[in-house]
Amino acid sequence: MPDSFVVAIALSVLTFILAIAAAGATPTGAITAWGDGFWNLLTFTSQVMLTLLLGHALAYTPFMQRTLKQIAGTVRSARGAYLTVAFISCGTALFSWALGLVAGAVMARTVGTVARERSIPVHYPLLVACAYSGIVIWHQGLSASIGLAIATPGHFLEESIGIVPTAQTLFTSWNLVTALVILLTLPFVMARLRPADTDCRPLPASVSAEAQDTSEVINADQKDTPAARLENSRILNFLFVVIGAVFLFVEFATRGKGLNLNLLNFIFLVVGVALTRSPMHYLRLIVAAAKVVGPFLLQYPFYAGIAGMMADTGLARMVVDLFVQISTAQTLPITTFFSGAILNLFIPSGGGQWAVQGPIAMQAVIELGADVPLTAMAVAFGDQWTNLIQPLIAIPVLAIAGLHVRDIMGYCAVALIYTGPIFIISILLRI
Amino acid sequence: MLARFTNGLVVFFDRWMPDALVVALVLTAITFALGIGLTETEPVAAVAIWGDNLWNLLEFTNQVILIILLGYALAQTTAMQKVLRGAAGLVTTPSGAYVTVTFVSLLSSFFGSGGFGLVAGAIIARTVGIVARERNIPVHYPLLVACAYSGFVIWHQGLSATIPLTIATPGHFLEGTIGIIPSSETLLTPWNAAVAGIIFLTLPFVMARLRPADEACRPISNSSLAENSESRSADIHETHTPAARFENSRWLNLPIVVAGLVFLYIQFVERGTGLNLNIINFSFLILGVALSRSPLHYLTLIVNAARMAGPFLLQYPLYAGIAGLIAGTGLAQMVVDLFVQISSPTTLPITSFFSGAVLNLFVPSGGGQWAIQGPIAMQAATELGANIPLTAMAVAFGDQWTNLIHPFLAIPVLAITGLQARDIMGYCAIAFLFTGVIFLISLLILI
Numbered sequence: 018m019p020d021s022f023v024v025a026i027a028l029s030v031l032t033f034i035l036a037i038a039a040a041g042a043t044p045t046g047a048i049t050a051w052g053d054g055f056w057n058l059l060t061f062t063s064q065v066m067l068t069l070l071l072g073h074a075l076a077y078t079p080f081m082q083r084t085l086k087q088i089a090g091t092v093r094s095a096r097g098a099y100l101t102v103a104f105i106s107c108g109t110a111l112f113s114w115a116l117g118l119v120a121g122a123v124m125a126r127t128v129g130t131v132a133r134e135r136s137i138p139v140h141y142p143l144l145v146a147c148a149y150s151g152i153v154i155w156h157q158g159l160s161a162s163i164g165l166a167i168a169t170p171g172h173f174l175e176e177s178i179g180i181v182p183t184a185q186t187l188f189t190s191w192n193l194v195t196a197l198v199i200l201l202t203l204p205f206v207m208a209r210l211r212p213a214d215t216d217c218r219p220l221p222a223s224v225s226a227e228a229q230d231t232s233e234v235i236n237a238d239q240k241d242t243p244a245a246r247l248e249n250s251r252i253l254n255f256l257f258v259v260i261g262a263v264f265l266f267v268e269f270a271t272r273g274k275g276l277n278l279n280l281l282n283f284i285f286l287v288v289g290v291a292l293t294r295s296p297m298h299y300l301r302l303i304v305a306a307a308k309v310v311g312p313f314l315l316q317y318p319f320y321a322g323i324a325g326m327m328a329d330t331g332l333a334r335m336v337v338d339l340f341v342q343i344s345t346a347q348t349l350p351i352t353t354f355f356s357g358a359i360l361n362l363f364i365p366s367g368g369g370q371w372a373v374q375g376p377i378a379m380q381a382v383i384e385l386g387a388d389v390p391l392t393a394m395a396v397a398f399g400d401q402w403t404n405l406i407q408p409l410i411a412i413p414v415l416a417i418a419g420l421h422v423r424d425i426m427g428y429c430a431v432a433l434i435y436t437g438p439i440f441i442i443s444i445l446l447r448i
Numbered sequence: 449m450l451a452r453f454t455n456g457l458v459v460f461f462d463r464w465m466p467d468a469l470v471v472a473l474v475l476t477a478i479t480f481a482l483g484i485g486l487t488e489t490e491p492v493a494a495v496a497i498w499g500d501n502l503w504n505l506l507e508f509t510n511q512v513i514l515i516i517l518l519g520y521a522l523a524q525t526t527a528m529q530k531v532l533r534g535a536a537g538l539v540t541t542p543s544g545a546y547v548t549v550t551f552v553s554l555l556s557s558f559f560g561s562g563g564f565g566l567v568a569g570a571i572i573a574r575t576v577g578i579v580a581r582e583r584n585i586p587v588h589y590p591l592l593v594a595c596a597y598s599g600f601v602i603w604h605q606g607l608s609a610t611i612p613l614t615i616a617t618p619g620h621f622l623e624g625t626i627g628i629i630p631s632s633e634t635l636l637t638p639w640n641a642a643v644a645g646i647i648f649l650t651l652p653f654v655m656a657r658l659r660p661a662d663e664a665c666r667p668i669s670n671s672s673l674a675e676n677s678e679s680r681s682a683d684i685h686e687t688h689t690p691a692a693r694f695e696n697s698r699w700l701n702l703p704i705v706v707a708g709l710v711f712l713y714i715q716f717v718e719r720g721t722g723l724n725l726n727i728i729n730f731s732f733l734i735l736g737v738a739l740s741r742s743p744l745h746y747l748t749l750i751v752n753a754a755r756m757a758g759p760f761l762l763q764y765p766l767y768a769g770i771a772g773l774i775a776g777t778g779l780a781q782m783v784v785d786l787f788v789q790i791s792s793p794t795t796l797p798i799t800s801f802f803s804g805a806v807l808n809l810f811v812p813s814g815g816g817q818w819a820i821q822g823p824i825a826m827q828a829a830t831e832l833g834a835n836i837p838l839t840a841m842a843v844a845f846g847d848q849w850t851n852l853i854h855p856f857l858a859i860p861v862l863a864i865t866g867l868q869a870r871d872i873m874g875y876c877a878i879a880f881l882f883t884g885v886i887f888l889i890s891l892l893i894l895i
Contacts, residue, residue: 019692019694027700051707064506256473303758308754314514
């Protein structure tokens with residue numbers, strides 16, 4: 018398994034070849050589609066980077082560090098370590114996928130450190146794979162792009178399928194049961210994967226030392242000038258938190274808004290500032306967290322380029338058409354699940370995938386007379402399922418945990434094999 | 449006298465200039481106080497306006513971060529390091545160092561773009577700083593970095609000037625009031641070229657005159673250099689698995705470079721698109737990949753540079769919030785109205801210059817400022833019968849002028865060079881005073 022950047026390049030090349038060979042695009046046509054799409058996801062990339070940055074900074078505030086260590090301190094056995102991390106990852110991913118990634122990764126690191134101190138034989142790569150496992154149910158939770166998109170008035174497929182309320186997708190007992198089965202069984206499956214105690218690779222010393230560094234740098238600037246006093250004063254933090262709290266009250270209580278990425282980022286920011294001693298203290302946490310965003314910033318444009326190529330050359334259409342042709346009204350949700358799973362490897366962002374796959378899949382649903390909400394959820398299932406082996410999404414977890422993608426992918430593949438049948442059976446029961 | 453004055457300013461800023469984040473927070477607090485105190489806005493409504501606008505600049509934020517990271521990574525490739533060090537090696541005296549860095553900064557701000565000018569200037573300052581230290585040339589590194597930043601004062605008269613380019617574009621948002629103003633009446637006028645020319649020919653020497661005595665010089669410090677050594681630790685994976693060989697192969701760079709060049713050809717030659725942030729970033733990326741040893745080598749360069757993104761990602765939303773607050777509470781309208789009320793057709797360009805300069809401190813992005821100030825200033829120009837192209841350029845002058853004392857825009861330069869805002873602001877203040885006189889005199893001559 019090479020680095021995720023290499024995977025991104027290889028997928029770009031593969032898409033380019035397929036676009037020319039299968040979809041009949043000219044080489045310059047494919048390159049134009051690639052270049053035009055390259056910067057299409059800038060806003061989304063910023064939002065995700067902010068989530069990672071602010072979430073990471075929040076996790077390293079003294080209060081959160083104490084809390085995390087206390088939770089990690091309840092871990093007494095290797096099995097308990099895997100269960101705790103996987104459960105936190107899955108549980109938080111149901112609220113927001115980005116929160117799930119950050120919370121899982123930070124928890125894995127903290128549990129890894131505690132296990133090291135207490136000589137509990139924990140295999141750190143498996144622990145990090147547990148931290149990533151929550152990504153397999155995000156698209157059934159409160160941040161589910163597809164489920165939320167088609168419930169929003171004015172969404173781009175409203176003409177063909179109308180508004181599909183979340184009561185028919187996310188909040189069906191069928192979806193909740195599927196999510197619950199995974200939430201309650203996957204952690205135990207992950208824990209079963211643990212190697213013999215002697216084969217365990219603990220958290221590398223370099224990684225745990227780095228953690229100490231960032232949390233304990235306090236005051237490098239010893240000068241006592243008016244400027245330095247302001248930098249290290251609590252007043253600005255206090256004012257900011259008051260304003261932030263008022264805005265959150267307005268959003269939630271007065272306007273009754275639901276959670277979205279911007280609001281999640283805002284909460285991370287306000288709570289992070291509230292838990293730090295001064296603006297400079299918070300800034301140091303941000304700078305320490307910034308290394309997490311580098312790979313993401315570089316690789317997202319490449320995936321935007323792939324999505325551009327797939328959409329503009331008609332390649333995505335071909336893939337989905339192929340699956341639609343072999344489908345009946347009965348089997349369409351199943352074939353949609355698989356085409357969604359394949360497409361997700363090339364277009365990892367849930368919303369981006371829906372923009373490409375949604376129109377074709379929903380048209381097929383109407384022509385064949387299949388179940389609209391179920392087919393839309395099948396796309397979501399396919400999307401979240403192959404996240405487990407998509408290295409782009411794993412970047413934040415790996416950056417926080419300090420591992421390489423090849424360290425965790427073996428375990429993630431087992432989770433993929435385990436959850437696949439659950440999704441398929443769940444769809445089959447519903448048809 | 450100049451030395452005493454300069455020193456006084458340097459000490460003043462060192463004592464009073466807090467970090468850029470604190471400046472952003474203080475500006476937020478001031479805007480809240482003014483918005484609630486001077487306009488009819490309720491406190492809770494002000495908070496709602498602020499929060500609604502925080503995330504307005506996400507796309508732009510990402511573009512700016514990319515230009516810094518990709519530009520820096522490009523400069524760190526082995527080939528570019530050789531070129532840069534070769535060029536820096538031509539500098540043999542301290543005066544030569546300051547003049548060269550200022551000139552490069554001016555040139556790249558004028559002909560490239562504001563963001564490009566900042567990155568190019570900072571990289572040259574850093575390289576010259578390193579070479580000077582190796583050769584024991586007594587160069588004061590904070591002044592050198594101030595030189596790298598000072599060129600930014602000319603960007604709004606150059607090829608990426610937001611306001612003149614906007615009002616020359618068919619369908620721009622003020623077309624109803626002022627029509628289309630071609631660049632031949634703004635950027636490409638002899639007077640604009642003359643003002644830029646004067647700054648080009650004088651500012652480098654003014655900056656060089658500020659140099660302290662040789663024994664007071666602070667060379668580039670080891671902590672500023674620290675990042676550099678890190679970036680040499682590429683190719684960390686020693687394992688010889690197929691995956692590792694794949695990662696470290698130069699061949700994988702090839703498809704990106706070829707496809708990238710083809711796309712640039714299509715953009716520039718077939719479509720004739722001009723320079724914009726996305727194209728600059730794309731070119732940096734392709735060139736950086738072409739000059740790196742392998743995909744993984746390039747990734748390492750980017751990851752090492754990524755820490756610079758932190759302050760930007762944190763502070764840009766704060767400025768978007770301030771801009772939203774200023775526009776939404778009617779505060780901007782008030783400020784500009786005030787200046788308009790005391791103006792006549794002849795003085796309007798001057799008052800627009802000053803109101804633009806003040807507003808820029810709160811709304812540092814040129815385009816964002818025009819969105820707020822443009823409608824009011826242009827309406828006043830039409831009503832008073834003042835010179836429209838000149839008034840628009842006066843806003844641009846005001847915008848670029850106070851950039852020199854705004855720590856937020858200096859972040860990329862400071863991040864690359866490893867200094868604090870307070871280290872360079874004293875020198876920037878001198879450049880500020882000097883160019884202020886030039887801008888004012890030229891506006892007085894023109895009205």
